[in-house]
Amino acid sequence: MEEKSQTTCEKYAADIFSIREAQVRIKSFVHRTPVLSSETLNSIAGRKLLFKCECFQKGGAFKFRGACNAIFSLDDGLAARGVVTHSSGNHAAALSLAAKLRGIPAYIVIPKNAPKCKVENVKRYGGNVIWSEANMQSREETAAKVVKETGAVLVHPYNDGRIISGQGTMALELLEQAPQIDTIIVPISGGGLISGVALAAKSINPAIRVLAAEPIGANDAAQSKTAGRIINLAETNTIADGLRAFLGDLTWPIVRDFVDDVITVDDKEIVEAMRLCYEILKVAVEPSGAIGLAAVLSDNFRRNPTWKDCSHIGIVLSGGNVDLGVLWDSFNK
């Protein structure tokens, strides 16, 4: 953050202080997820890879960090009304679980095309499922209706300082566990995770490189970085169902200023990374969660001389919520 941090700390939705506060707030609720490594994958990549396994986080994804921080930040009066969100899945499960821990209701607007296992997760954690159409307008309208009827607090999946701060705790933990890391590769969708990671990691070590991994069929972040403004896409096309969202007005400035580059990969590369996670690391990870490994192994990354010195790469694996049938089908295409 160097020079920038001196003048601009307050203009972002989160900072190292809100992230450290979040860490204290959520510590007793979240898993300290392990960091795995594999000599086989190191050989394939030609670098040391350190896998932060957020797929083992409660709810099966890093999303629980932000959800917990948001819910336990609420004062008692607000909290009692409950929370509401629209989400493609992992945030929904996470919010349901965090709400359950606080003993308040969670209203979850889910598009009709969401993967079955994600819907089941929401139900398992006690969330109240409210269906919407499979487009963002219907999701937002349905959520607004719930807010109006119940007074529940809307907790956006990513465009929210409390969420960004919560997700950033993952980077604090990772750099405690593996301080030798010089690069972190993070899946990007709405930008909540990578915003928190970039703010946390660059505050601890300004030389650290923070790279986004994005599907070529939903490359709004790559396009936004090139254009210097938020680009929304008319449609997306990727197997990585968790990475179809677009940057928000709170995540975009952080991504713009602190994410060093966006590495795009195609679905074939994502599926191959899933397979390696499964066969070599023994970790079940969904397409969205395996994209960090896909990026490290991609030609786009390997052949870029800017990244040739990245020798110790932290890769966020998250989440783990994949229908086994989907996994199998994608391996056999």
Place this chain on the structure above:
Amino acid sequence: MEEKSQTTCEKYAADIFSIREAQVRIKSFVHRTPVLSSETLNSIAGRKLLFKCECFQKGGAFKFRGACNAIFSLDDGLAARGVVTHSSGNHAAALSLAAKLRGIPAYIVIPKNAPKCKVENVKRYGGNVIWSEANMQSREETAAKVVKETGAVLVHPYNDGRIISGQGTMALELLEQAPQIDTIIVPISGGGLISGVALAAKSINPAIRVLAAEPIGANDAAQSKTAGRIINLAETNTIADGLRAFLGDLTWPIVRDFVDDVITVDDKEIVEAMRLCYEILKVAVEPSGAIGLAAVLSDNFRRNPTWKDCSHIGIVLSGGNVDLGVLWDSFNK
């Protein structure tokens, strides 16, 4: 171990001292594997379950501990000749990898019906594959021939004090990571792992219960415990290909004296446990490796009043070497 330990320490092939020596010897080579937990699985089991994820060990299974201890115990002259073993897979991969680390050859006798991914692991780690027929006699004869021709040291998969001591280091680690454990459930096949675990755990805490988990279709350990002598079976029938071996003369006395009970489960229970590992824990584990969870969830365990007070159960998950096709097929039977 109490009274027994005072009179009989020297009659077993390993003890707490050889296990602690092994821990020092192999420390820089092995992964300290994480312990995972899941509230969902705790609810299903009605107990706290602590999963020791040896499927994340190098080579994909706990076997690397014993193999490392055996290989790094050899003096230089002996080591230079190499090592040989016959194995259904995970020990073979582990021995290949440990031999590679020491820079010596590993000759691996593998039965023709071994799972493909296990054979690939051996090759990946530089082992020299020598095929045998799919019966123990052919495996042993082929291995003996290699010993004669090369002078290599035979490292048995389980009936060896160095192997037992190495596997026992898993229990030392687990009880450091989760000292609240009152029960450990361990897959049993030839008995190398459970022998090391029982010796280590009961030396640290004599009140700890050590239970074996065994497929009903290969229940030689259960039969042996009942008969009071080693029982070999004419044939075995189970999906858990890593659990088809029989107790040896070095593992049997330890199993006889220190394993509190053998819980048998059927293949359907094993497959269901694999599914839960995959869907809830997000861990890829082979049938042999999931059997500990199957045992905890089985009626045989739940309805036995002897075990009703087992409240914090350590479950060894190992190994992770499963062909994805096999996994999928077994889920759809």
